[in-house]
Amino acid sequence: MNARHRTVALPRPLSRRRLMHETLAAALLASGALAARAGPSYGGAAKPEAVAATDPQTKAVDIKNFAFVPATLTVAVGTRVVWTNRDDEAHLVASSDGAFKASPAMDTDDSFAFVFDKPGTYAYFCAIHPMMRGTIVVR
Numbered sequence: 180m181n182a183r184h185r186t187v188a189l190p191r192p193l194s195r196r197r198l199m200h201e202t203l204a205a206a207l208l209a210s211g212a213l214a215a216r217a218g219p220s221y222g223g224a225a226k227p228e229a230v231a232a233t234d235p236q237t238k239a240v241d242i243k244n245f246a247f248v249p250a251t252l253t254v255a256v257g258t259r260v261v262w263t264n265r266d267d268e269a270h271l272v273a274s275s276d277g278a279f280k281a282s283p284a285m286d287t288d289d290s291f292a293f294v295f296d297k298p299g300t301y302a303y304f305c306a307i308h309p310m311m312r313g314t315i316v317v318r
């Protein structure tokens with residue numbers, strides 16, 4: 180509700196002065212000066228925001244009752260797809276054409292993730308139960 184309160188609670192707003200400090204620190208690091216001293220402290224402070232900015236979007240596919248749910252999932256380029264096995268039976272995610280490396284056999288509640296960074300239609304199946312099939316469409 181209170182904008183002032185929110186500003187205090189979240190570390191989000193990045194002041195221009197802080198950006199300049201980080202740019203300056205990067206320049207100093209690049210030149211090699213102060214690398215040992217400034218590295219750890221500046222790295223620690225800058226990292227959470229850098230990770231948040233580049234963190235890919237995540238979409239979930241559940242594996243339950245011997246099926247991928249949803250069977251077809253359409254995502255944007257760069258999306259991280261996470262499959263989670265909700266069955267008591269082991270399952271596995273394998274690309275039908277080798278477009279991505281197969282997961283290991285997943286036990287109950289195990290997950291496997293892959294980031295789709297090229298557009299295309301990616302068919303996959305469970306190598307343990309080959310009748311289980313799914314598709315990721317990347318646009």
Ligand SMILES: [Cu+2]
Pocket residue numbers: 245269270271305306307308311
């Ligand atoms: Cu399976």
